[in-house]
Structure formats: C-alpha cells, structure tokens
Amino acid sequence: MLEVKMKKKLSHYELHVDFYVDNEILVLFGPSGSGKTTILDSIAGLMQPDAGVIRMDERIFYGQDVHSMPAQARNIGYLFQDYALFxxxxxxxxxxxxxxxxxxxxxxxxxxxxxxxxxxxxxxxxxxxxxxxxxxxxxxxxxxxxxxSVLLLDEPLSALDKETRIECQSELLRLHALWQIPFIIVTHDFEEAERLGHRILFLEAGEIVERIDSMDSC
Structure with a gap:
C-alpha cells in the first residue's frame, strides 16, 4: 500500500494532502494548478515535499527524519502526458x-x-x-x-481522439487487472475518472475537497 502525507509550498497556496492507495486505480481530479502533477512528481522523487511522509509498504520514499530515497531507487513507473519517448x-x-x-x-x-x-x-x-x-x-x-511497484499516469489520454481514448481506457483497466499494483491517474475528464477510478480524489488549490468511490469502474 502506498501512503502519501505531504505538504508543499507552491506559488499561490500550500499543497496539503493525506491519502493512501492499495492495489487499485486512484484518480486525482481537479482544475489545472490544483496540485495533481506536484503529487505525482513528489511520489516519483522528481520533487521534494516540505514535510510529511511518502511510504510504499515498509519502504520510505520521503520522510522528514530520514534520507529521501532517490527517484531511480523507488521502482515507480511514470507515464508522462507527452509520453516522453526517445x-x-x-x-x-x-x-x-x-x-x-x-x-x-x-x-x-x-x-x-x-x-x-x-x-x-x-x-x-x-x-x-x-x-x-x-x-x-x-x-x-x-x-x-x-x-x-506503482504506476503514475499524468493525463495519459488527453491528446487522443474520443474513439482511441475509449480503447486505451479499456487497456488501462485490463492492464491493472493483470498487474494488480497501485495506479494513480491524473485526468480533467470526469467521465474518464468515473470509468477508470476505484476511488476519485477531488482537488482544489492543493486540498482534497471530496473523496468518492466510483461505481462505474470495473
């Protein structure tokens, strides 16, 4: 299980979130600038929180009283919005x-x-x-x-046409059923969030304002 409790001072607000992810698909949903990508980058080790703890089972990725684990040692898959293929x-x-x-x-x-x-x-x-x-x-x-051990996906389907997007949503669900690891997905599409997410966290200005279980995910 991935546990995330973190604070991070950003330009217009302080990001302050507390959540966990089991072997499920968790969707981070909210407007641009609400802190979603900052959360992914902090989990991946590309950004350092100011306080808190990020832990995967007994492995501490970040903690105030321990040395932060390097990104390459965290065993995290990260799918960027532009795919970042060489x-x-x-x-x-x-x-x-x-x-x-x-x-x-x-x-x-x-x-x-x-x-x-x-x-x-x-x-x-x-x-x-x-x-x-x-x-x-x-x-x-x-x-x-x-x-x-964890897969992070930052708006992975946003650049696709509707038909391809639906096909890729199905592939994500099939891959998660096969892999059975935590997936954390950022999206601006609420229909997509409902279809993919076992749970959805709604973020505004760095705060989780609502948490729901999606009845449409499978």
Whole structure:
C-alpha cells in the first residue's frame, strides 16, 4: 500500500494532502494548478515535499527524519502526458530502456505486454512513424516493463481522439487487472475518472475537497 502525507509550498497556496492507495486505480481530479502533477512528481522523487511522509509498504520514499530515497531507487513507473519517448530509438529499444532485472524474466514480461497492448508489429518503427494511440501503448509498455511497484499516469489520454481514448481506457483497466499494483491517474475528464477510478480524489488549490468511490469502474 502506498501512503502519501505531504505538504508543499507552491506559488499561490500550500499543497496539503493525506491519502493512501492499495492495489487499485486512484484518480486525482481537479482544475489545472490544483496540485495533481506536484503529487505525482513528489511520489516519483522528481520533487521534494516540505514535510510529511511518502511510504510504499515498509519502504520510505520521503520522510522528514530520514534520507529521501532517490527517484531511480523507488521502482515507480511514470507515464508522462507527452509520453516522453526517445525519438532516436526504435519502439523496441524504447520499451527495453531502463530494464535492469533478470533478462529472461524481463523478456517474458515484455512479451506479455506486447501481446496485451497489440504492439508487436511496431517494434522496428520510430516514434514519429506511429500514431498517438500507438505512442500511448508503447509508453505504457515501457513504464510497466521495469515491473514497477506503482504506476503514475499524468493525463495519459488527453491528446487522443474520443474513439482511441475509449480503447486505451479499456487497456488501462485490463492492464491493472493483470498487474494488480497501485495506479494513480491524473485526468480533467470526469467521465474518464468515473470509468477508470476505484476511488476519485477531488482537488482544489492543493486540498482534497471530496473523496468518492466510483461505481462505474470495473
């Protein structure tokens, strides 16, 4: 279970949140500038809170009285809004980037991801040669290929057309059912939040103003 209790002084307010995530999909929903990406960056180790604790089971990522764990040691998958694929690498090399575990086991994991996401035929292409939906699937495969303990997704579907977006929502649900790790997703689309989230946290100006269980997620 991931536990997040943190404060962070931002330009117009102080972010102050307290929540947990089990092996479920948690959606952070709210207007731009409400602190959603700051929360993801703090969990990933790309940003340092001012106070609090971020803990995954017994592993402390951040604590006031302990040394902050480096980002690369946290075993967190992060899918950025623009996917951040390396343009000079093929799809295959992008997916394998960062994989450092047992090669045989990693090959099995990647093979499973290629099958579930239907991107086997893209392996020798470059990012500029594939569509937005295909880039999203490749980025998901790369994020999961390292077998992370948590997956963070910052508006991963916002650039896609409606049909592709719905398809990718289904893939996210299928991948979560397969992986059974905490997923934290940032979105501005409430229909998407209801479909994907087991729980939804509504944020405004750095505060959680409402918490709901989504009855539509599966």
């Amino acid at each position: 343009p000079h690498m093929t799809v295959e090399k992008n997916i394998h980037y960062g994989v450092k575990k047992n090669v045989g086991k990693s090959d099995l994991v990647i093979s499973q991801l290629l099958d579930v996401l239907g991107i086997q035929h893209l392996l020798q292409k470059y990012p500029h040669q594939i569509s937005g939906g295909e880039k999203q699937r490749v980025a998901l495969a790369r994020a999961l290929a390292t077998e992370p």
